[in-house]
Amino acid sequence: MTSISHSEVLNTRPVPKAKTRNLSLDRARTFLTLIVLLHHAVIPYTYYGHTDPRSFFGFDMIVLATDSFFMAMFFFLSGLFVWPGIARKGPVSYLADRLLRLGLPFLICAFTVIPLAYYAISLRHHPEIGFAEFWWTTITKGPWPSGPIWFLWVLFSFDMVACLLYRLSPNMLDPINRLSLYGRRRPAVFFAVMLAVTAAFYIPGRIHFGAGSWFEFGPFSVQQGRVLLYASYFFFGAGIGLANMDRGLLAADGRMAKVSWDWMILTIVPYYLMWVLISIKRENLGNPADLPDWYEGAYAVCFTVFSVAILFLILAYFLRFAQSGKSVLDLMQADAYGMFLVHYPIALWLQYWLFDFNLPATVKAPIGFFLTVLASWAITRALRQIPGATKVL
Numbered sequence: 001m002t003s004i005s006h007s008e009v010l011n012t013r014p015v016p017k018a019k020t021r022n023l024s025l026d027r028a029r030t031f032l033t034l035i036v037l038l039h040h041a042v043i044p045y046t047y048y049g050h051t052d053p054r055s056f057f058g059f060d061m062i063v064l065a066t067d068s069f070f071m072a073m074f075f076f077l078s079g080l081f082v083w084p085g086i087a088r089k090g091p092v093s094y095l096a097d098r099l100l101r102l103g104l105p106f107l108i109c110a111f112t113v114i115p116l117a118y119y120a121i122s123l124r125h126h127p128e129i130g131f132a133e134f135w136w137t138t139i140t141k142g143p144w145p146s147g148p149i150w151f152l153w154v155l156f157s158f159d160m161v162a163c164l165l166y167r168l169s170p171n172m173l174d175p176i177n178r179l180s181l182y183g184r185r186r187p188a189v190f191f192a193v194m195l196a197v198t199a200a201f202y203i204p205g206r207i208h209f210g211a212g213s214w215f216e217f218g219p220f221s222v223q224q225g226r227v228l229l230y231a232s233y234f235f236f237g238a239g240i241g242l243a244n245m246d247r248g249l250l251a252a253d254g255r256m257a258k259v260s261w262d263w264m265i266l267t268i269v270p271y272y273l274m275w276v277l278i279s280i281k282r283e284n285l286g287n288p289a290d291l292p293d294w295y296e297g298a299y300a301v302c303f304t305v306f307s308v309a310i311l312f313l314i315l316a317y318f319l320r321f322a323q324s325g326k327s328v329l330d331l332m333q334a335d336a337y338g339m340f341l342v343h344y345p346i347a348l349w350l351q352y353w354l355f356d357f358n359l360p361a362t363v364k365a366p367i368g369f370f371l372t373v374l375a376s377w378a379i380t381r382a383l384r385q386i387p388g389a390t391k392v393l
Contacts, residue, residue, distance in 0.1 A: 022245065023322045023330075024250075024252070024315075024318040024319045024322035025077060025080065025250070025318070026329075026330070026333045027318050027322070027327060027329040027330070027333070028073075028077065028314055028315060028318045029074075029077050029333075029336060030329040030330075030332050030333050030336040031314070031318070031329060032070055032073055032074055032077070033332075033336040033337075033339055033340050034332075034373065035066055035070050036066075036070060036148065036340060036343070037339070037343050037347065037369060037372050037373055037376065038062065038066070038369055039062070039063060039066040039067070039070065040148070040343070040344065040347045040348075040372070041347055041350075041351075041365055041368040041369035041372055042059035042062055042063060042365045042369070043059075043063060044351050044364075044365075045059045045361035045364065045365050046059045046060045046063050047060050048060075048063075049063070051121075051124075051351070052351065052354070052355055052361070052364065053355075054359070054360055054361040054364060055361050056360070056361040056362050056365070058362075059361065059365060064271075064274060064275070064278075065271060065306075065310070068271075068274070068303055068306050068307055068310075069306065069307045069310045069311060071151060071226075071230065072226075072229060072230055072233045072307050072311070073233070073307075073310075073311050073314070074151060075155065075158070075230045075231075075233040075234040075237070076233040076234065076236060076237040076311060077237060078155055078158075078234065078237065079158070079162075079233065079234040079235060079236065079237025079238040079239075079240075079241065080237040080238070080240055080241035080245065080250075081241055082159060082162045082234075082237070082238045082241065083162070083166070083173060083238050083239075083241050083242045084241055084242075085097075086162065086163055086166045087166075087170070091163035091164075091166055091167055094159070094163060095159065095160060095163055098156055098159045099156070100391060100392060101391075101392060102152045102153070102155055102156040102159075103152075103153075103156060104392055105149070105152060105341055105392060105393075106149055106152040106153050106156075106219075109147075109149045109152075109341055110144075110146065110149065110219040111139070113147075113149070113341065113342060113344060113345055114144075114145065114146060114147045114149065114219065114344070114345075115131075115134065115135045115138050115139070116131075116345040117147055117344040117345035117347075117348045117349075118134075118138070118145055118147070118348070119131050119134050119135075120345070120348040120349045120351070120352040121348060121352075122134055123352065124352070124355070142218070143216070144218050144219045145219070145221070146219045146220065146221045147344045148340065148344055149219075149341070150220070150221045150222050153220055154222050154227070154230065155234075158230075158231060158234045158235075161231075162234075162235075162238055173235065173238055173239040173242050174239075174242065175239070176235070176236060176238075176239020176240065176242070177239050177240065177242040177248065179193060179239070180239065180240040180242075180248035180249040180250075181247060181248045181249075183248060183249035183254075183255075183256070184247065184248055184249060184251050184254040184255065184256075185254070185255055186255065187249055187254070187255050187256040187312070188262075190249050191266075191308060191309075191312055194232075194236055194308055195304065195305060195308045197232055197236070198229055198232045198233065198236075198304055198307070198308060199300075199301065199304040201228035201229055201231070201232045202225070202226065202228065202229040202232075202300055202303070202304055203297060203300040203301065203304065205224065205225040205226070205227070205228055205229070206225045206296050206297070206299070206300035206303070207293050207296045207297055207300065208225070209224040209225035210225065210290070210291065210296065211225065211296075211299075213225060215227075229304075229307075233311075250315065250319065252319060252322060254319075256312070256315065256316055256319055257316060257319035257320045258320070263309055263310075263312045263313035263316055264313055266305065266309035266312075266313075267306060267309040267310045267313050269305075270301075270302040270303070270305040270306040270309065271302075271306050273302045274299065274302045274303065274306065277295065277298060277299050277302065280295070281295065332377065334384070335377055335380040335381060335384065335393075337393060338376075338379075338380030338383060338384065338393040339373075339376040339377055339380050341380075341393070342376050342379050342380060342383075343372050343373075343375075343376035346371070346372045346375045346376055346379075347368060347372045350367070350368040350371055350372060351364075351368055354367065354368060380393060
């Protein structure tokens with residue numbers, strides 16, 4: 001398939017050195033953070049998250065799209081820097097850094113941010129309950145939901161697996177990296193392989209567990225049918241990042257940065273088919289709790305194609321326009337992680353406040369989104385002024 005030799009791949013593995021910023025990937029990560037905030041801002045005004053008396057079908061379209069790709073893409077982007085990080089620091093030091101960066105925020109958020117967020121939901125049903133009582137019940141009796149911070153403990157688990165694999169063999173992900181180097185000229189080949197692998201990991205889990213099954217143990221939760229999907233994205237990212245990324249699939253002068261319409265078509269078609277299947281579920285199947293295997297399998301195929309295609313579409317866009325001048329995404333880049341951590345109670349309390357206003361969903365959701373962005377950004381900026389906070393945020 002390619003004339004690139006094994007020794008050439010090994011020669012591309014970076015020597016330990018200080019990290020350098022990649023503008024296109026930074027912008028993609030910040031963009032995804034804003035997508036998370038948008039997702040949580042519009043959910044109350046959708047078919048499934050109908051916690052507000054107003055709704056708008058356009059928000060259902062947004063939520064279907066975002067839920068079908070953004071967390072998988074976060075794992076992919078996180079994986080890009082894993083192998084070079086382990087090579088530079090060593091597995092033990094790398095995990096210690098990740099424990100500080102992921103474990104500490106998870107612990108703090110689980111005891112503060114998450115109960116504060118879900119208290120806004122509880123007040124709708126139990127207006128008499130005080131926060132102290134709600135907090136104690138959540139911590140001691142449950143349920144103790146994790147909200148979006150489930151991503152942190154799952155990512156740390158993948159980091160631990162990566163360190164173990166690195167100790168077993170630093171060359172374990174070389175096949176993915178060789179594919180990435182080939183993908184510089186033929187990104188469609190990388191797309192096809194990634195699609196096949198992610199489908200193989202996701203489709204059986206979707207059929208077995210269904211779409212709504214979650215593993216839950218205290219604040220530790222994850223969608224069971226997607227765990228292997230997330231793992232596959234993470235390790236594809238790790239394989240690409242094994243060698244210098246500017247020589248492979250994500251090279252600024254590679255074919256990936258010059259192709260966009262192909263990825264857009266591959267994104268739109270499965271997205272449309274997912275809506276067709278949703279319509280069949282509601283109109284023909286009666287919207288049952290347990291769906292037949294053929295339906296789950298068909299939906300999983302469309303989901304997988306859409307997820308990989310939109311990943312390529314977004315990466316292609318930011319690779320193409322990486323040098324297109326200043327962007328508001330650049331201003332937010334350093335604060336994006338903190339915004340992800342603190343935004344959830346802001347979003348939910350704004351929705352609680354907006355609930356009683358006689359406003360259309362198309363007014364409520366934008367107000368909630370923009371105020372969530374501004375408030376979470378301001379809070380993160382303030383938190384990052386605390387000595388040592390930048391090592392975590």
